[in-house]
Amino acid sequence: MTCVAPRRTSRMFLRQIYDDALAQAAYLIGCQQTGEALVIDPERDIDRYYRLAADNGLTITAVAETHIHADFVSGAQEFAADPAVTLYLSSLGGDDWSYTWPGPDTRVHYLKDKESFFIGKIEIQAIHSPGHTPEHLSYAIIDHGGGADEPVAVVTGDFVFVGDVGRPDLLESAAGVAGAMEPSARTLRASLAQRLVPLPDFVQVLPGHGAGSACGKALGAIPSSTIGYERRFNGVLKLAETDAEGFVREILSGQPEPPLYFKRMKHVNRDGIRVTGGVPSCSHLSPRQFADLAGHAGVQVVDTRADRSAFETAHVSGSLCAPLSGSSLVNSAGSFLTENDSLLLVVDDQSVLDQVTRQLYRIGFDDFAGWATFSELEQAGLAISQLQSTDFDRFSPAEHSAGARLLDVRNRSEYDEGHITGAVNVSYTRLRERIDELPSDARYYVYCASGRRAALASSFLRARGYDVVLVNGSAEAYFQTDVA
Structure with a gap:
């Protein structure tokens, strides 16, 4: 009689936790054989990760970060207050981008390239993937409990997205590190060739962001991909393989201006922020x-x-x-x-x-x-x-009152593709730092591509005493005949 060995069934738990407002993805990875779980890239309000783990019979014992984030406060500092949790952070940021907030009593392990740790029978292998940031790690997930000896997935953070790769300019454009942009782009290209391309085609790509994030310019709206799919259809990845200078030009051009808070996020995620133990209460007022x-x-x-x-x-x-x-x-x-x-x-x-x-x-x-x-x-x-407003069906830029100015608050790349003659461009995300460029004795007609961004900018200017008129709708009709 022939004996058939029992099939080994994976008991790995994997769940993406997605924040639509920030287009940010965290990951809960658990070993259902041991009940241990890891969270990668949690946001600051960590109670929801605990609830998800408990609902699935898991206990969070580890938290890892792919990098020092620019667009949200990491939950690692809140998790550090839990004596059952060990933190796994990059050791590869050099003098400027190494974590300083963990104290002597913090349960933290600083990871090196190709170093592994285990969550039950699941191996988590760190892959140094610099370019977006110097310290950036991706994490290959190997389900030994299911009999695997190769990764089922790689959590790529801001290294690789669906249809795009991470932007290498934020150290300069957001954190103010002069001269970092072009060297970071070249480092990113090397990381793609050395760290991503060698992975098997079947490996799932679990990115840190989706469409709408300011951490890239052409992110896909689907939650995951595979190495093979990205190798075949990710245009910027293909460019990285064939044209070094073209890749650098493409990855540095047309990136949206990041909101001003990005600079602060880089510093609080490196150096520390107040630990609150949860979202502070907010009282109802008369x-x-x-x-x-x-x-x-x-x-x-x-x-x-x-x-x-x-x-x-x-x-x-x-x-x-x-x-x-x-x-x-x-x-x-x-x-x-x-x-x-x-x-x-x-x-x-x-x-x-x-x-x-x-x-x-x-x-x-x-x-x-x-x-x-x-x-x-x-x-x-x-x-x-009231916020005085009009729309482009009723407003002609050529007929606006004498002395008034047109303020285009779209991204610079949008402005360069077409704008109304005479309009000044200040992206709404940078308006606070550039407000002194706008004389306060003029009336401003504020527009964007729909009115949404212009409304936010108009409220900010109005609160500071500026005379503003919000122009709703799209100005695109005027671009066809009146482009500077």
């Missing part, structure tokens, strides 16, 4: 309490109503338009607020408060002075303003 606080220095009213047209119609004087819609809240807050601002929140209703505070907390804002609904404030007679 209209009188709200009005009293709104007059204090360092307090900023943030209007998060999802419908930005409601803000145009009526809003608390001096407030910032930051709708809880897509990425608008995080991009507005990250571009226009400062780290020391205490936030008064205007919300549609209490049911969205948790979403609002979590999104703000994930990008480093944790001083919540209180909240109220707009209807409560309006009924109590608070000072209410």
